[in-house]
Amino acid sequence: MDISYTPEQQALKNRIANYFKDFVTPDLIEEKKHPDFFEGGGPVFKQKMKQLAKDGLLGLGWPVELGGAGIGPVEQHIFTEEVMSSGFPYPFLTVDTVGPMLAQHGSEFIQENIVREILKGEIIISVGYSEPNAGTDLASLQTRADRDEATGDWIINGQKIWTSLGHYADYVWLAARTNQSPDIKKHKGITLFLVPTALEGFSHTPIKTMGIRTNATYYQDIRLPDKYRVGEIDGGWQLITGQLNRERLSIVNPGMITGVFEQVCAWCATSKDIDGKPLISTPWIKENLARVHTGIETLKLLCWKQAWAMQTGNPDMADASAAKVYGSEFFVEAWRLLLEVMGQAGTLSGDSEGAILKGVLEKRYRVGSTLTFGGGTNEIQREIIASAGLWLPRAR
Amino acid sequence: MDFSYSELHNDIKSLASDMLGDFSDVERLKKLEANGPYLDHELWQKMIEAGITAAAFPEALGGMGMDYNATTLVAEVIGRTMVSTPYIPCIISSAMPLLALQNRSEVARLLAQIASGEKLITAALIEPGNEDPLRASSLVDQRSKISGYKHCVPFANDADYLFIAATKNHKPCVAVLKRKQPGVKLTAQLSTAHEPQYRVDLNNADIEILISDEDAHQLINTAVAMTTVAYCAMAVGAADKMTRISGEYTSQRKQFGVAIATFQAVAHRLADCYIDTQCLNIITLKAGSDINNGIYDSEAIAMAKVWCGNVMHRVSQAAQHVHGGAGIDRDYYLFRYCLWAKQLELAMGNSKQHISKLADRLEARYLSPR
Numbered sequence: 001m002d003i004s005y006t007p008e009q010q011a012l013k014n015r016i017a018n019y020f021k022d023f024v025t026p027d028l029i030e031e032k033k034h035p036d037f038f039e040g041g042g043p044v045f046k047q048k049m050k051q052l053a054k055d056g057l058l059g060l061g062w063p064v065e066l067g068g069a070g071i072g073p074v075e076q077h078i079f080t081e082e083v084m085s086s087g088f089p090y091p092f093l094t095v096d097t098v099g100p101m102l103a104q105h106g107s108e109f110i111q112e113n114i115v116r117e118i119l120k121g122e123i124i125i126s127v128g129y130s131e132p133n134a135g136t137d138l139a140s141l142q143t144r145a146d147r148d149e150a151t152g153d154w155i156i157n158g159q160k161i162w163t164s165l166g167h168y169a170d171y172v173w174l175a176a177r178t179n180q181s182p183d184i185k186k187h188k189g190i191t192l193f194l195v196p197t198a199l200e201g202f203s204h205t206p207i208k209t210m211g212i213r214t215n216a217t218y219y220q221d222i223r224l225p226d227k228y229r230v231g232e233i234d235g236g237w238q239l240i241t242g243q244l245n246r247e248r249l250s251i252v253n254p255g256m257i258t259g260v261f262e263q264v265c266a267w268c269a270t271s272k273d274i275d276g277k278p279l280i281s282t283p284w285i286k287e288n289l290a291r292v293h294t295g296i297e298t299l300k301l302l303c304w305k306q307a308w309a310m311q312t313g314n315p316d317m318a319d320a321s322a323a324k325v326y327g328s329e330f331f332v333e334a335w336r337l338l339l340e341v342m343g344q345a346g347t348l349s350g351d352s353e354g355a356i357l358k359g360v361l362e363k364r365y366r367v368g369s370t371l372t373f374g375g376g377t378n379e380i381q382r383e384i385i386a387s388a389g390l391w392l393p394r395a396r
Numbered sequence: 397m398d399f400s401y402s403e404l405h406n407d408i409k410s411l412a413s414d415m416l417g418d419f420s421d422v423e424r425l426k427k428l429e430a431n432g433p434y435l436d437h438e439l440w441q442k443m444i445e446a447g448i449t450a451a452a453f454p455e456a457l458g459g460m461g462m463d464y465n466a467t468t469l470v471a472e473v474i475g476r477t478m479v480s481t482p483y484i485p486c487i488i489s490s491a492m493p494l495l496a497l498q499n500r501s502e503v504a505r506l507l508a509q510i511a512s513g514e515k516l517i518t519a520a521l522i523e524p525g526n527e528d529p530l531r532a533s534s535l536v537d538q539r540s541k542i543s544g545y546k547h548c549v550p551f552a553n554d555a556d557y558l559f560i561a562a563t564k565n566h567k568p569c570v571a572v573l574k575r576k577q578p579g580v581k582l583t584a585q586l587s588t589a590h591e592p593q594y595r596v597d598l599n600n601a602d603i604e605i606l607i608s609d610e611d612a613h614q615l616i617n618t619a620v621a622m623t624t625v626a627y628c629a630m631a632v633g634a635a636d637k638m639t640r641i642s643g644e645y646t647s648q649r650k651q652f653g654v655a656i657a658t659f660q661a662v663a664h665r666l667a668d669c670y671i672d673t674q675c676l677n678i679i680t681l682k683a684g685s686d687i688n689n690g691i692y693d694s695e696a697i698a699m700a701k702v703w704c705g706n707v708m709h710r711v712s713q714a715a716q717h718v719h720g721g722a723g724i725d726r727d728y729y730l731f732r733y734c735l736w737a738k739q740l741e742l743a744m745g746n747s748k749q750h751i752s753k754l755a756d757r758l759e760a761r762y763l764s765p766r
């Protein structure tokens with residue numbers, strides 16, 4: 001038991017932190033202001049992704065055979081924390097969640113072409129699970145893939161909703177029903193496909209949310225060669241849960257808040273009230289900061305433990321869910337505590353006259369609620385904890 | 397980064413779990429507490445003989461040379477079993493901090509006697525109106541006699557020695573003295589957790605060992621850090637146990653024809669207890685690891701105590717709530733954990749105090765020119 005970085009890990013952290021110090025350049029900040037590019041996708045972002053790949057930072061934790069550096073999960077986590085805290089719209093869905101699933105379960109074609117392209121920073125992948133009538137009850141999804149027996153191709157029809165990044169992604173990691181039989185359990189008839197968005201029959205329309213842009217995506221008679229299928233036919237559920245387990249940890253990465261927190265503290269130290277006293281000397285203000293600080297350190301530890309557990313095997317399922325619930329609810333609380341510190345000026349956004357720290361918190365607050373229901377809603381996480389962590393009986 | 401325990405640590409933990417588990421049979425506890433607060437002498441003797449109490453002492457003093465983490469494992473088991481032993485005040489609050497001064501022969505002699513079980517020492521850190529041991533009002537005079545008062549001193553009546561935070565020449569010092577002497581008067585106090593506690597009045601009492609100046613400052617800081625984290629570890633055991641007791645009960649208890657654990661409101665409240673326990677556990681492990689690495693002013697210690705206070709309050713109330721009336725019945729076994737939860741919440745500084753300490757540190761860090 002020694003919960004601190006080894007000298008090597010510390011050196012890696014310093015090196016990566018140093019690398020990202022000036023990585024988010026003014027032109028990227030400018031580009032991110034466009035609603036379509038807040039989560040990446042613009043030309044500057046694309047160029048930065050290639051830079052990351054060239055400097056060997058994208059596939060740190062990936063196996064050497066696939067073009068990665070083969071370092072451990074803890075080291076990979078050190079990287080992710082730093083890149084996220086830099087403010088770069090790091091495509092974690094592609095690199096940290098779908099990518100590893102493809103590396104493990106993809107066909108030879110996918111391994112040789114798509115997986116390598118991910119590590120070159122050339123490809124972005126969207127996740128296509130949710131549908132208008134399939135949210136938390138994901139297994140009831142209706143988008144279908146039917147086999148064309150003559151060619152072996154798949155014909156895909158249906159609609160997905162909330163397909164983030166779908167307006168610029170190169171592929172959709174798509175869950176579709178391949179078995180319509182009423183006799184099988186509904187999660188047993190689902191297959192995973194990697195759908196190139198360039199194919200005929202794919203289209204998207206924007207959904208503007210309170211915080212970010214996402215999409216509805218449509219699949220009309222898309223003809224998809226079988227080499228784009230991932231895993232077994234009707235065996236998609238296991239891939240969905242595998243990907244979601246990874247997503248759960250990604251979305252509560254402490255890097256999401258560490259950088260912002262430091263900015264707010266520094267702002268409180270340099271800003272003075274009407275009596276000339278630094279804001280950070282006001283008791284309730286520094287208490288708000290201390291509560292956030294305590295929450296961040298706790299979240300870091302929960303995530304470190306998960307990363308460490310991956311080295312030796314699989315992290316405990318209930319503990320992964322606990323980290324997801326705690327992290328997502330902490331973020332919501334933290335944005336509130338930090339916004340309070342700014343007073344009403346905290347509501348001034350982006351480039352507005354008088355906006356504090358470029359409205360970063362005003363934006364975070366508008367984006368923040370997604371995490372409590374996204375990536376597997378917290379109610380379901382609590383169900384998992386109740387059964388896998390406490391062995392409570394289930395209702396049905 | 398390593399979150400695993402060594403084989404020796406796991407051995408100590410399972411040894412303690414088995415032994416303390418055997419001695420925490422509910423009927424036995426009931427019989428023992430019938431006459432009021434008590435020390436379980438039979439168990440304490442067994443813990444000494446098995447080498448549990450002195451595990452973190454160096455071999456030369458009769459121990460196994462283990463680290464601070466080993467002692468928090470025992471504290472966790474105490475929180476899980478609710479046995480009444482002086483392990484924390486004797487071993488963690490007094491003896492462990494004194495290990496740093498074992499090159500003084502009188503200290504080494506005393507530690508060896510504690511290791512063998514021949515002597516018992518307890519720590520007197522707080523006093524009415526002041527819980528900061530670095531600013532104790534008990535005074536040591538020029539003739540090295542001590543006068544003043546302390547309270548909430550655990551097991552003082554059973555102790556041979558008292559480890560007392562005091563002041564000499566306006567500076568913190570620690571006085572180790574014999575409990576049985578004319579200058580020491582004990583008055584029993586009744587506390588919510590039923591731990592035997594005493595007010596100690598000192599009137600020109602004789603001191604056996606006096607530690608002053610830099611040594612004393614360090615000694616008190618160490619004692620405070622180690623005691624704080626020990627209570628957090630005990631809270632981890634108590635929180636986990638309360639959650640699991642509640643899980644078992646709600647899986648058996650039926651209303652409306654089904655186990656009440658199948659109601660989402662009940663299951664989710666317990667899931668929240670599980671999450672709280674994980675958070676308290678992880679920050680406590682970090683605090684313990686920092687102490688092990690000699691960082692006695694680690695922020696993680698204050699953070700652990702913040703969590704400890706919050707989690708003890710929330711889990712204790714949730715556990716009582718999902719039991720309904722059964723939870724508070726003294727014939728059932730949950731109430732002991734709930735009563736201790738309040739002591740663990742308030743001892744060694746509550747959540748608000750520690751948050752405000754962390755707030756001051758943040759302020760200083762960001763205002764100091766870098």
Ligand SMILES: Cc1cc2nc3c(=O)[nH]c(=O)nc-3n(C[C@H](O)[C@H](O)[C@H](O)COP(=O)(O)OP(=O)(O)OC[C@H]3O[C@@H](n4cnc5c(N)ncnc54)[C@H](O)[C@@H]3O)c2cc1C
Pocket residue numbers: 126127128129130134135136137161162163164165209212214370373374375376377378379380
């Ligand atoms: C900005 C944004 C980005 C997104 N990105 C993607 C994406 O890239 N790809 C993708 O596939 N999806 C994406 N999603 C969708 C997201 O995963 C879903 O919103 C989520 O799964 C919840 O589904 P729902 O919105 O249909 O809500 P519902 O399932 O209708 O849930 C509504 C409420 O009911 C509760 N509830 C539902 N079932 C239960 C139950 N059994 N017990 C207790 N409570 C229950 C939920 O917890 C929730 O609070 C995104 C959503 C948003 C808003």
